[in-house]
Amino acid sequence: MTNDPRPTITLALLGFGTVGQSVVRILAIGDVAGVVLTHIFNRQVARKRADWVPSTVQWTESIDDIVNSDADIVIEVVGGVNPTAEWVRRALEAGKSVVTANKQLIAHQGSDLLALAQSKGVELRFEASVAGGIPVLRALQEGLSGDRLVEVRGILNGTCAYILSRMQKHGASFADALREAQQAGYAEADPTEDVDGADAAAKLAIISAVGLRRPVKVRDIATRSIRPIETVDFEYAKELGCTIRQIARASIDDGGDRVFAAVRPALVQLASAFGQIEGSQNIVSVRGVHGGETTFSGSGAGGGPTAVAVVSDVLSIRRTLVGAPGLATPMARQIYPVSSDFVAPHYVRFIVNDKPGILAQVTSAYSKFGINIDGVLQLPRFRKDRLPFVTTLEECAESMLDKALAEVARSDYHVQPPLALPIFA
């Protein structure tokens, strides 16, 4: 507790759930000087009241009470785009700054809401929306603002990291690992947003806007699911010194006009920091023209770490409100088109009903599209009528590989469609 003589800033909280309760606990402990919580908003608020919350706090289920209150800062930790976008808009219009942990809201409406905040002379902060407790956005905006960042790669989804590390370490199938993740609280009953890539795509869109200064539409970011990954893929990946993780990746070309962005499962070196990520740990690595590579890792989720990011944003706004200079608006309004056609070495796994000539057909399709084979792997012990084998490929554009595989896929010997994964060194 400090004896800060500057004015006290008042806060209203929307959403008394996992993150909201952790925010209130941090504020209630009294470690944070110069701010006081005045309102908590939640639906059916009577059942949410907690006796450890200071008695001076007003509980409400009316958003009008918040908009009409004297609160300087509204903290939005409800989630979802509707009706939260409307609430955030009303708070900004009423001259309140807003702190949110809501990636979907910022990824889809961040530019508009930031413009509104700027026109009202207030702030909108969203550090907790990406990588939970890791202060990635602030690092990109402040610590690395002297560089021109051209590439970002990250593991941004804890559900996928949990499932893939279970499959890697325990030989679990995707279905079993998903069930375990659900039992352990790492996956929702409907895991679609996580395993099919939409969650990571929303976070990648925010990092692209803030770090690469290239706002993109979330729906323009191509995503591929981790569902087709089989345990055999981990066996082959291991032969190559690798494992598999869901990787979110964005980069800009030399001219700075084209944005590449995609979320997909990929091979990463087993011994690398990316290969070691499990559960709710996140990692983000950025590359700048002048400073080279910088990597951040830590807790990407959980009430405590996420609440720390929220409270840090609150304190940053307070510094502005009481006189210290703030940050520039981090998102330009121009939206850039996105391509997902990264060039990378690839791993391609086939499961076939074996017969002579299959490899020749595959290699001829590769060569037709200018793709060079690096190696062929075939582990012993598999049945001939369900034989997995892997080709590793030198660097090639994903669009060319898709064309080659479309040609190969027409043959009748496939037991399952081929699986292609980029290999990140």
Ligand SMILES: NC(=O)c1ccc[n+]([C@@H]2O[C@H](COP(=O)([O-])OP(=O)(O)OC[C@H]3O[C@@H](n4cnc5c(N)ncnc54)[C@H](OP(=O)(O)O)[C@@H]3O)[C@@H](O)[C@H]2O)c1
């Ligand atoms: N949890 C994390 O680890 C984490 C990490 C990073 C970012 N975030 C983000 O933080 C936000 C909150 O996440 P959370 O995990 O704290 O969610 P949560 O536990 O589900 O809490 C949401 C709270 O908002 C309330 N609420 C929901 N819809 C409402 C409505 N229409 N009107 C009024 N109140 C409503 C809920 O009330 P009920 O009790 O009635 O449902 C609940 O108290 C989300 O945007 C999430 O993406 C979370």
